[in-house]
Amino acid sequence: TGGHTTEILRLLSCLSESYSPRHYIFADSDKMSEAKIRSFEQKRAETSSNSQFTLDRIPRSREVRQSWTSSVVTTLYSILYSLPLTYKLKPDLILCNGPGTCVPVCLSALLLGLLGIKRAIIVYVESICRVETLSLSGKILYYFADYFIVQWPDLKEKYPKSVYLGRIV
Amino acid sequence: FRFKESLAEELRGADLVISHAGAGSCLETLEEGKPLIVVVNEKLMNNHQLELAKQLHRDGHVLCCNCSALVETLQSMDLSTLKPFPPGQPEKFALFLDKVVGFQ
Numbered sequence: 531t532g533g534h535t536t537e538i539l540r541l542l543s544c545l546s547e548s549y550s551p552r553h554y555i556f557a558d559s560d561k562m563s564e565a566k567i568r569s570f571e572q573k574r575a576e577t578s579s580n581s582q583f584t585l586d587r588i589p590r591s592r593e594v595r596q597s598w599t600s601s602v603v604t605t606l607y608s609i610l611y612s613l614p615l616t617y618k619l620k621p622d623l624i625l626c627n628g629p630g631t632c633v634p635v636c637l638s639a640l641l642l643g644l645l646g647i648k649r650a651i652i653v654y655v656e657s658i659c660r661v662e663t664l665s666l667s668g669k670i671l672y673y674f675a676d677y678f679i680v681q682w683p684d685l686k687e688k689y690p691k692s693v694y695l696g697r698i699v
Numbered sequence: 700f701r702f703k704e705s706l707a708e709e710l711r712g713a714d715l716v717i718s719h720a721g722a723g724s725c726l727e728t729l730e731e732g733k734p735l736i737v738v739v740n741e742k743l744m745n746n747h748q749l750e751l752a753k754q755l756h757r758d759g760h761v762l763c764c765n766c767s768a769l770v771e772t773l774q775s776m777d778l779s780t781l782k783p784f785p786p787g788q789p790e791k792f793a794l795f796l797d798k799v800v801g802f803q
Contacts, residue, residue, distance in 0.1 A: 533723050544793035548802050623800055651799065658787070659722040661750040677799060679792070682754065695795055697787040 534629045535563040537657060539570045540699040541625065551582035553619050555612070557590035557631045584619075588612050591630035592666075608634040613641065620648040627655045628667045636671055655679040656692075658699050664689065707731070715778070717769070720752035729760055729784035736762045736776070738769055760784045 535556070542552070552571075556563045564585060575581040591608040592601045608631070616638040624639055626632035636652050643649040654675040656668045661682045664672065672678050678692045686694035706724075710716065710731040717736045718724040728735045737752045756763040759782040764772040797803065 536723065540787070540789050541792050544789045545796065546793070546802065549796075625796075653796065653799065655792070657722070658726070659747065659751045661754040663747060663750065665747075677795075679795075681787075693795070695788075695791045698789050698792040699787045 533659070534627055534657065535560075535566050537655075537699045538625065538627050539566060541627070541655060542570070547578045547580045549623075550580050551584065553584045553586065553621065555586045555588060555615070555631065555635055557629065558587040559590045560587075586615055588615065588631060588634065591634055605630070605634055609637060613638040616642060617647065621650045624650050624652045625655070626652070626667075626671075628657045628660075628665045630667060633667050633670055636674060640674055651676050653677045653679070655698070656681065656685065658682075658697060660685065662688075720746075720748045722748065722751050725751060725755060725761065729755070730786060732783065734762075734778040734781050735760075736764065736769070736772060739763060739765050741765055755784075758782065 542549075554563075554567050556567075567583075567585065571581060571583050588611045589604070589608050591605045596604070612634040616635055620642075621639065624636060626636060632654075636654075639648075639650040639652060652671070652675045654668065654671045654677070656664060656679065658681045660668065660680070662684050664680075664685065668678075672689060672691070678689070679698070680686055680689065680692045680694055681697050681699070683694060686692055706727060710728055710733055713733055715736070716728045716733050717738060718728060720737050720739055725735065725737060737756065739749060739752060740746075752761070752763060755761045759780065761781065762772060762776055762778075
């Protein structure tokens with residue numbers, strides 16, 4: 531969604547051509563991200579020959595401030611969708627930055643890894659908006675991501691297993 | 700104006716920006732190098748949005764006030780005290796990621 535998409539596209543901006551093909555997954559309720567992604571990929575295609583990408587939508591895991599119990603239900607529903615999608619894509623690397631949408635995808639990838647089907651490296655970058663506290667996605671994925679990146683020193687102190695590279699978006 | 704794709708054009712033409720504490724608004728404005736007054740909505744005090752606004756204020760990049768103090772702030776502000784906001788460095792992320800996946 532919105533800010534998350536802008537941030538992740540900035541993260542992608544300096545990645546080499548080797549990071550291909552790129553599979554974008556976002557919430558079905560998201561109206562603006564598709565346009566941003568296509569615009570980004572179009573500019574990229576102007577300078578690199580290898581520009582394969584796909585777009586997939588999954589049900590949104592959780593609305594802002596949705597209650598705990600109903601969040602569990604909607605997240606499970608999202609996992610039902612993301613499991614076959616992740617299985618189909620079999621990513622080597624998952625890059626995510628915080629919308630609820632990323633949790634079911636990462637959990638699906640973890641499951642596929644546990645089952646010996648495909649082991650993906652999970653890299654989570656917490657949003658630049660998060661200075662003192664982690665988002666809910668961050669609190670969950672801090673324990674499951676291979677690399678958990680924060681953008682402010684306070685968070686690095688609170689979450690010692692995290693990686694601090696300064697502001698990267 | 701409701702959901703314009705980007706305010707970049709408007710920002711470039713502005714001398715001063717007054718905004719809510721939304722991250723996108725704050726960062727876009729600072730990246731254009733424009734002075735920014737962030738108006739904080741007290742009714743949303745528990746909103747994590749405030750974290751970034753508070754930090755930017757602590758670091759001297761923005762002026763901060765609540766709705767009722769806005770007029771006073773505009774009258775007494777000294778924009779020369781604001782520090783420029785250096786851009787983020789996605790290159791550092793790219794370097795890190797290359798090491799992680801084994802591209803050297």
